[in-house]
């Protein structure tokens with residue numbers, strides 16, 4: 001049983017309020033995020049852009065509950081995750097968020113299919129998850145590679161496994177940190193296409209960190225960071241019309 005209330009009436013699936021992250025290592029104090037406030041409506045595709053070092057990965061990690069804020073609040077699907085204990089946080093992460101990393105981060109000792117199944121096993125997701133894992137692998141074009149290990153797959157194929165893994169629990173939010181950053185343009189375009197298709201089919205909210213103008217051009221909205229602050233937040237004409 002999911003012990004958290006489903007909140008279909010909350011329109012903003014992600015709410016970020018006055019978020020700061022400061023790292024203090026003795027003499028050095030680095031303000032990585034300087035008080036960000038924004039909200040992401042359910043179903044939106046948001047691209048987060050900005051130069052290297054502007055705070056994109058830190059922001060995404062905080063929103064995914066992988067890191068803790070210095071101050072401010074993060075509310076995911078109505079749940080304030082800011083001060084949740086590790087057990088509850090793990091549960092929110094497991095049920096609310098799928099994550100795709102730049103460097104795939106598959107478990108090398110597990111097959112493609114076992115990698116896809118892992119988040120569902122960790123959260124005890126119900127239903128025929130083996131069937132869904134095989135369907136997702138088919139969906140990303142790897143129906144015949146389920147028993148292969150990561151080392152037997154190309155970078156593009158590994159990232160497709162990572163995309164299937166991110167969707168196994170049907171998360172309402174999909175976050176991706178430069179998911180095409182390690183891929184050539186053909187494989188990168190394929191990964192983006194898969195994220196967009198699955199995003200539409202599964203009605204997830206997509207938050208994607210990217211350097212790529214072409215990718216950002218397909219988003220409903222682009223949030224730009226500079227030195228830990230939001231310097232622009234723009235919705236595309238297409239999103240405004242919709």
Ligand SMILES: Nc1ncnc2c1ncn2[C@@H]1O[C@H](COP(=O)(O)OP(=O)(O)O)[C@@H](O)[C@H]1O
Pocket residue numbers: 023030032050051052053054055056057058059
């Ligand atoms: N653990 C840390 N200790 C010190 N500085 C950090 C740490 N994590 C990130 N930073 C610094 O914070 C800034 C933002 O990092 P990051 O969020 O990774 O940026 P981006 O993803 O936009 O490249 C960078 O200047 C980085 O060096």
Ligand SMILES: [Mg+2]
Pocket residue numbers: 056057058
């Ligand atoms: Mg980064």
